[in-house]
Amino acid sequence: MQKPKLGFWNIWNMSFGFLGIQFGFALQGSTMSRIFETLGAAKDDIPLLWIAAPLAGLIVQPIIGYLSDHTWHKTLGRRRPFFLIGAILSSIALLFMPYSSEVWMAAGLLLVLxxxxxxxxxxxxxxxxxxxxxxxxxxxxxxxxxxxxVGTWVASNLPKWVNNTLEISNEAAPGVVPDSVKVAFGVGAFVFITSILVTIFTTKEYSPEEMAAFDDAGEPEEKKGMLETIMGTYALMPTIMKKLGVVQFFSWFAFFAMWTLANPALTTHIYDAPKPDIVEYAQLDDAGEPILDADRVTLFLNDQSAADYKTADKAYNEASDDVGSKMGIYGLTSMLFALLLTFYTSFKAINRKYIHMASLFLGALGFLYMFYSPGEPDNLYISFSLIGIAWGSILSMPYAMLSSSVESSKMGLMMGVFNMFIVIPQIIAAVGGVVLLHNLIGEESIHAMTIAGIFLVIAAFSNLLITNKKAIMYQPVLENE
Structure with a gap:
């Protein structure tokens, strides 16, 4: 028996929870490095502080994939219990994140988030x-x-919109996250839980019996424990997954470089507004640390130093707001690219491999163009627009190619295992890979974006490894209707 085809709004509702998920990811991607810098982290230490994120994915994704494959709740179904649990925990973490007072606290909340x-x-x-x-x-x-x-674009613009529209300050004392960022994270927490609830209440899942009756159910799997099943899946990984994994590796290394180092790279190279070092403006103790008064307020060298720090910090926060806003462009163009694909694939067949390859080349061009744009913030519209095309393809084409080649009964586990090709490159980048590589080109942090461009070029060429015709070719949705 074939699964019935669904209309656009059914597919929209079942996917709507991704709006909240992306609010969480976009706030994290556009703002976490700013939070780390605000709390005193050195530029080259930022990727390592991000390591909690890919480590969490490496551990959580295959486990959740296995558990969701083997769960059935009479009310919430198979996947929706996990939507709800994750949404509640994520919303709590988003609320507390901008109130971190130490770097280690922000890094710990990033792990939870x-x-x-x-x-x-x-x-x-x-x-x-x-x-x-x-x-x-x-x-x-x-x-x-x-x-x-949509989620990436709106969430990335939130701190700037909160500051400009609600007139909530984007300035704060040294070591304190601005109120505009705190409000933005609060809005993100609300959108996260609300959008997940929309999907939960509007989407019905097929029961295990219904799933077993469909033609793509595959053979009943042998009963095994979770660890044995996960390790067995790693050992017997399909060839298409391995080849797609190469593409994913270089793609996600590039985007991790962007998320972790775009803010220090662009505020410095494009805006000439780096985060001011409080040590240059404050009174220092014998250990070279800023002296705080009884109310834990930094003591400056004099009134002029205090004014100079405030001016430099204001310039940095405004540049950071603008970097976050322009980063949102990659979400907007990925949305437009996805919309174009949605309409096109409703009527025409596509070659997934070559679409993905071309998209990654355009993203690479966007990263490389940043180096040639000092003092030209408007050029970031071009860069992030091109990056958005790559991002839109990364979020759809590899998963579509993989889902065409694995059994439906193991889809959750397969998607979880496949995501190791997302988290492993991020871990390698976090423990020093991205800093080491960009320092081979030069000490300026903008070279992290150059490395991102080079890695997307490699990812694009890696698509040539994929030869599975079933994975590559896609027939239109309306075929035979």
Missing amino acids: DASINISMEPFRALVADKLPESQRSYGFVVQTLIIG
């Missing part, structure tokens, strides 16, 4: 394969990408 987002996100990928027939899966992943694009 990323692990919680993964609890919600991982089953969303599998839900597309659960609910949609083969002919609609690319369509389903593209709709998810459309929603992700």
Whole structure:
């Protein structure tokens, strides 16, 4: 028996929770490095402080994938219990994150936030394969990408909008996160839980019996424990997954470089407004640390030093707001790219491999162009627009190619295992890979964006490894209707 095809609004509702998930990821991606810098982290230490995020994914994703494959709740179904648990935990972490007073506290909350987002996100990928027939899966992943694009654009602009529209200050004392960022994270927490609830209340899942009756259910799997099943999946990884994994490795290394170092790189190289070092303006103790008064307020050298620090910090915060806003462009263009694919794939066949390859080349051009744009913030519209095309493809094409080549009954686990090709490159980048590579070019942090461009070029060429015709070719949704 074939799964029935779903209409646009059914697919939209089942994917709508990704809006909240992407609010969490976008606030994290556009603002976490700013928070770390505000709390006193050195530029080259920032990628390592991010390591909690990919580590959480490496551990959580396959476990949640396995558990969601083997869960059935009479009210919430198979995937939705995990949507709800992850949403509650993520919203709490978002609320507390900007109130961190120390770097270690922010890094710890980042671990909680990323692990919680993964609890919600991982089953969303599998839900597309659960609910949609083969002919609609690319369509389903593209709709998810459309929603992700909206979330990225809006969430990345939140701190700037809060400051400009609500007139909530983006300035704060040394070591304190501005109120505009705190409000933005609060809005993010509300959107996260609300959008997940929309999906939970509007989407019905197929029961295990219904899933078993569909043609793509595959053979009943042998009963094994979770650890044995996960390790067995790693050992017997399909060839298509390995080849796609190479593409994913270089793609996600590039984007991790952007998320961790775009703010220090661009505020310095494009805006000439780096985060001011409080040590240059404050009175210092014998250990070279700023002296605080009884109210834990920094004592400056004199009134002029205090004014100079405030001016430099204001310039940095305004530049950071603008960097975050312009980063949101990649979400907007990924949304438009996804919308174009949605309409096109409704009527025409596509070659997923070559679309993904071309998209990654355009993203690489966007990263490389940043180096040639000092003092030209408007050029970032071009860079992030091109990066958005790559991002839109990264969020849809690899998953569509993979879902066409694995059994539906193991889709959650397969998606979880596949995501190791997302988290491993991020871990390598975090422990020094991105800093080491960009220092080979030069000490300026803008070279992290150059490395991102080079890695996307390698990712693009890696698509040539993919030869599975079933994965590559996609037939239109309306075929035979």
